[in-house]
Amino acid sequence: MAKKSIPNPLLQLDNQLCFAVYSAGHAFNRVYKPLLERLKLTYPQYLAMLVLWEQDNVPVKDIGERLFLDSGTLTPLLKRLEAAGLIKRTRSVEDERQMLIALTAQGQALREKAKAVPQGILAASACTVGEMAAMKNDLVALRDRLNAAIGD
Amino acid sequence: MAKKSIPNPLLQLDNQLCFAVYSAGHAFNRVYKPLLERLKLTYPQYLAMLVLWEQDNVPVKDIGERLFLDSGTLTPLLKRLEAAGLIKRTRSVEDERQMLIALTAQGQALREKAKAVPQGILAASACTVGEMAAMKNDLVALRDRLNAAIGD
DNA sequence: ATTTTATATATTGCGCACAATCTAATTGTG
DNA sequence: CACAATTAGATTGTGCGCAATATATAAAAT
Numbered sequence: 001m002a003k004k005s006i007p008n009p010l011l012q013l014d015n016q017l018c019f020a021v022y023s024a025g026h027a028f029n030r031v032y033k034p035l036l037e038r039l040k041l042t043y044p045q046y047l048a049m050l051v052l053w054e055q056d057n058v059p060v061k062d063i064g065e066r067l068f069l070d071s072g073t074l075t076p077l078l079k080r081l082e083a084a085g086l087i088k089r090t091r092s093v094e095d096e097r098q099m100l101i102a103l104t105a106q107g108q109a110l111r112e113k114a115k116a117v118p119q120g121i122l123a124a125s126a127c128t129v130g131e132m133a134a135m136k137n138d139l140v141a142l143r144d145r146l147n148a149a150i151g152d
Numbered sequence: 153m154a155k156k157s158i159p160n161p162l163l164q165l166d167n168q169l170c171f172a173v174y175s176a177g178h179a180f181n182r183v184y185k186p187l188l189e190r191l192k193l194t195y196p197q198y199l200a201m202l203v204l205w206e207q208d209n210v211p212v213k214d215i216g217e218r219l220f221l222d223s224g225t226l227t228p229l230l231k232r233l234e235a236a237g238l239i240k241r242t243r244s245v246e247d248e249r250q251m252l253i254a255l256t257a258q259g260q261a262l263r264e265k266a267k268a269v270p271q272g273i274l275a276a277s278a279c280t281v282g283e284m285a286a287m288k289n290d291l292v293a294l295r296d297r298l299n300a301a302i303g304d
Numbered sequence: 305a306t307t308t309t310a311t312a313t314a315t316t317g318c319g320c321a322c323a324a325t326c327t328a329a330t331t332g333t334g
Numbered sequence: 335c336a337c338a339a340t341t342a343g344a345t346t347g348t349g350c351g352c353a354a355t356a357t358a359t360a361a362a363a364t
Contacts, residue, residue: 069321097330098342197349225351225352249313
């Protein structure tokens with residue numbers, strides 16, 4: 001049968017902050033899935049659209065810096081958004097290395113539909129706006145410290 | 153050039169709790185990577201080992217319930233751990249549907265090496281133990297509310 | 305006891321993430 | 335100017351994560 005070991009607090013799953021973050025991320029993803037299905041977007045695609053709805057016609061690099069993603073992830077993702085008719089990818093004339101990402105009319109129009117999404121999330125999380133903002137700020141601060149610790 | 157739009161607070165990337173969780177998760181993963189390389193484990197594999205170090209010789213289902221993962225994720229992951237010599241997969245005699253996962257001697261021994269990992273994480277996160285525990289509790293509560301909201 | 309229903313795991317396919325590598329374009333240096 | 339070093343993006347390969355499906359076993363229902 002299953003055998004239990006002497007617990008070492010530092011190695012216990014339920015004591016890991018990382019696992020709380022990891023499992024909360026998956027839970028968010030599962031809540032987003034039905035909401036985003038109506039927009040025919042995956043969650044990372046939704047994030048890319050959020051960036052573009054804030055600032056249109058930007059190089060891939062800028063999107064990557066906002067989302068902490070590299071071209072290995074973004075290139076195929078953006079190709080799918082282009083195939084879906086939401087964006088257009090055109091090479092920059094000033095710097096031919098850059099690929100500029102611009103919303104199509106359809107991509108801009110999708111923003112209206114997307115306004116329903118945050119409501120659904122707020123309801124599912126059963127948090128006050130203040131609680132959500134506090135957690136968000138703590139997590140962003142943690143993320144920035146973790147990212148700062150990488151190049152050591 | 154890049155064009156900025158009228159901001160809608162609910163659709164701004166930096167206001168999303170989900171993105172804070174998502175990006176913190178990736179940051180954790182990047183910090184874990186060099187630490188886990190010494191154990192030749194990926195982060196999800198490390199989580200599975202944490203479960204097994206707490207309770208050995210358990211069916212796949214139990215691991216899945218702890219980690220919120222299904223057989224589509226766990227079956228190939230556990231096969232890789234088996235190929236690495238860390239676990240053994242044997243069919244249960246009482247219930248032939250179940251696959252029991254047991255640590256090998258090598259898998260048990262890896263626990264000693266793993267004790268160094270949480271130290272590195274604590275250092276990189278630059279949090280006090282109390283701050284980490286508070287965030288963890290908030291996130292676990294959020295995760296449980298999100299998971300509870302799924303079957304609606 | 306037979307049939308139905310539920311459960312445990314495996315398999316397939318798709319979309320991330322990310323390391324490693326490649327190409328092409330730009331910038332920096334002598 | 336020539337050439338080295340950097341930068342932007344694309345490509346390849348591996349490992350998740352999950353939906354959908356398949357298969358085999360067990361439990362429940364009639």
